[in-house]
Amino acid sequence: xxxxxxxxxxxxxxxxxIAFKNKSDKDLRETKKLFxxxxxxxxxxxxxxxxxxxxxLKLPFVQPIMKRTIxxxxxxxxxxxxxxxxxxxxxxxxxLTVLDYxxxxxxxxxxxxxxxxxxxxxxxxxxSNNSVPVVVSKLTALVDNNLLIKKQHKHxxxxxxxxxxxxFLKRITDACxxxxxLGVSIFIDAEESWMQDAMDDIVSDLMKTFNQDxxxxxxxxxxxxxxxxxxxxxxxxxxxxxxxxxxxxLVRGAYMDKERERAKEKGYPSPIQPDKASTDRDYNEALLxxxxxxxxxAFCNATHNLExxxxxxxxxxxxxxxxxxxxxxxxxxxxxxxxITFNLAQAKFNVAKYVVxxxxxxVVEYLIRRAxxxxxxxxxxxxxxxxxxxxxxxxxxx
Numbered sequence: 001x002x003x004x005x006x007x008x009x010x011x012x013x014x015x016x017x018i019a020f021k022n023k024s025d026k027d028l029r030e031t032k033k034l035f036x037x038x039x040x041x042x043x044x045x046x047x048x049x050x051x052x053x054x055x056x057l058k059l060p061f062v063q064p065i066m067k068r069t070i071x072x073x074x075x076x077x078x079x080x081x082x083x084x085x086x087x088x089x090x091x092x093x094x095x096l097t098v099l100d101y102x103x104x105x106x107x108x109x110x111x112x113x114x115x116x117x118x119x120x121x122x123x124x125x126x127x128s129n130n131s132v133p134v135v136v137s138k139l140t141a142l143v144d145n146n147l148l149i150k151k152q153h154k155h156x157x158x159x160x161x162x163x164x165x166x167x168f169l170k171r172i173t174d175a176c177x178x179x180x181x182l183g184v185s186i187f188i189d190a191e192e193s194w195m196q197d198a199m200d201d202i203v204s205d206l207m208k209t210f211n212q213d214x215x216x217x218x219x220x221x222x223x224x225x226x227x228x229x230x231x232x233x234x235x236x237x238x239x240x241x242x243x244x245x246x247x248x249x250l251v252r253g254a255y256m257d258k259e260r261e262r263a264k265e266k267g268y269p270s271p272i273q274p275d276k277a278s279t280d281r282d283y284n285e286a287l288l289x290x291x292x293x294x295x296x297x298a299f300c301n302a303t304h305n306l307e308x309x310x311x312x313x314x315x316x317x318x319x320x321x322x323x324x325x326x327x328x329x330x331x332x333x334x335x336x337x338x339x340i341t342f343n344l345a346q347a348k349f350n351v352a353k354y355v356v357x358x359x360x361x362x363v364v365e366y367l368i369r370r371a372x373x374x375x376x377x378x379x380x381x382x383x384x385x386x387x388x389x390x391x392x393x394x395x396x397x398x
Contacts, residue, residue, distance in 0.1 A: 011313060011343040013306060016391035018346050019339035022093050025397055032392055034073055035385045063360045070367050074335035075102070076355035080125045083357050086334070091131040094345040096352035098187065098331060099126060100136035102363035107144045109164070115141040116171040120178060127182035134185045134218075134352070137175065139199050143168035148191075152198040169202070176206050180216045187249050187300070190220035193259055193271045204235070211244045215298035215327070218247030223283040224256055225271045232286055236297060248299040249331075250286050252279055280307070287312050291321070291328070298327040302354070304337045306383070313349065323349045339387045 012018075020028055076083035080099070087097045101118045103111075119137055126132040139148070147165050150157060157165060179186050188203050190196060203219040210216040219235070221228045232248060239246040256272055263270040273279045287308060290299035301312050309330065316323055330351040332341045344351040356366055 009347045010317065011347040011349070013310070013339055013343050014387075015343055015346075016339065016387050016394060019342050019387060020391045022089060022338070022342065025395060028388065028392055028395070029397060031073065032385075032388045034069060035388060039382075039385060066360050066364070066367065071360055071363070074333065074356065074367060075363055076334060076357040078359050079357065080121060083355060084129075086355055087129055087132060090353055090355075093342055094348070095131075095341060096134075096350070097129070097132045098134045098136060098352045098354045099132055100189075100354060100356045101138075101141070102356045102358035102366045103138075103141055112142055112144070112168070112171070116175065119171075119175045123175060123179045123182060123184050123186070126184045132184075134187055135179070136187045136189060136354075137172065138189045138191075139168075139172060139202065140189075140191055140195070142171045145195060148195040148198045152195055172202065173206065173209075176210050176217055180210045180214075185216055185218060185247065185298075187218045187247075188220060190222045190251070190253070192255050192262075193225065194262070200231070204238070207239065207246055208242060208244055211239070211247065215245050215247040218249045218298070218300065220249045220251060221286065222251055222253035222255075223286055224253035224273050224279045226273050226278065226282070227271065229282040229286055229289075232289060236289075236293065240296065245296050245298065248286075248290055248297055249302050250283060250290070250299060251302050252283055252305070280305070284308055284311055288315065291315055291319075294321065294325065294327045298329075300329040300331050300352075302331040304332055304340065306340065309340055309344070313344070313347075316349070323347070326350070337384065339384070 023031065076086040076097075076099075083097075083099065090097050099122050101115070101122060103115055103118075115138075119135065119142075122135040126135050144164065147157065147161055147168070150161070151165070176186055188199070188206075191199060200219065203217060206217045207219070221232050223229065235246055235248075253272075259272050260270050263272075273282070283303070283305070284307075287299075287301060288311075290297045291312065301308060303309065312328075312330070315321075316328060321328060328350060330340075330344050330349060331354055332338075332351075334353045334355045341351055341353060356363060
């Protein structure tokens with residue numbers, strides 16, 4: 001049961017009945033078994049390598065196995081229409097949906113055009129669903145990443161490259177214009193530091209255009225980078241002076257090991273925080289910075305970290321900010337941290353699941369990251385598995 005704190009409904013994140021009420025006994029058993037397997041780091045390493053190898057060889061049995069297991073847990077479907085059941089299920093549990101097409105890092109123009117068409121379709125699909133306020137765009141799925149890297153390092157583009165880059169800018173600008181027209185927002189995902197500055201410049205221009213009277217475009221701030229809190233402050237001042245609003249999706253980050261290894265290899269200072277405590281500090285400071293200015297900053301606390309969730313919940317309640325204010329949001333990945341998501345929903349906070357979709361072959365990198373993440377973040381993994389096991393015991397499932 002939820003407890004009362006300061007005479008207001010406060011989520012009880014230990015309530016497994018609410019957390020897993022959306023799962024049948026069969027689903028709960030399958031989830032428990034999958035998380036037990038993912039808790040074995042050696043098994044995940046072997047399985048990830050085999051999955052990539054088998055998919056590369058186009059072995060026919062691999063995709064069906066993945067679709068029945070890890071894909072079912074962490075993805076919404078192979079296409080937009082497939083996601084409708086998940087969207088409806090989440091809506092029935094007072095939870096919104098953020099749609100994310102999982103294809104990554106394509107280079108052929110036909111693939112980039114296809115990704116742009118998918119983004120347009122997702123925007124229009126979201127507009128037809130009251131519980132889908134946001135879709136995600138990966139700029140790296142809309143342009144050859146080498147062009148972003150060249151722009152970041154101020155390397156001149158050839159005439160042919162300039163044509164391709166301008167085509168990319170049209171892709172994302174047209175998508176944002178359609179989103180603005182239909183009342184849908186777009187989260188622009190963050191990427192590696194060696195192309196992020198170029199992307200930030202693009203997103204800043206999009207905000208100036210489409211965030212004048214409402215927030216359509218959100219940038220993503222990876223707080224495991226030591227410079228991102230200062231960038232958030234700077235972006236806010238620029239927006240405040242320029243007369244537009246900013247959208248901020250706050251995350252801890254996804255490329256830490258890769259970033260450190262590259263910095264060491266190439267001999268430049270690592271952009272990554274020196275330790276987890278520094279990341280946590282900057283993340284929570286960023287949360288409070290946004291909350292202090294919630295009329296001008298629309299933000300999403302996109303985390304599985306319970307401390308950061310509880311911090312924002314407590315501050316919203318203490319300051320008597322409407323918990324359904326459209327600028328104050330929480331989000332977790334589909335298939336993870338249900339104990340956070342559904343207890344927030346029960347307490348009437350704005351909360352969404354980040355629902356990735358796409359063909360199995362296109363989302364396999366995402367799925368492998370989820371499996372590896374669940375073995376690496378042992379504290380969160382242990383907590384989640386413990387709560388799943390507790391609910392199974394409560395239901396007397398063994």
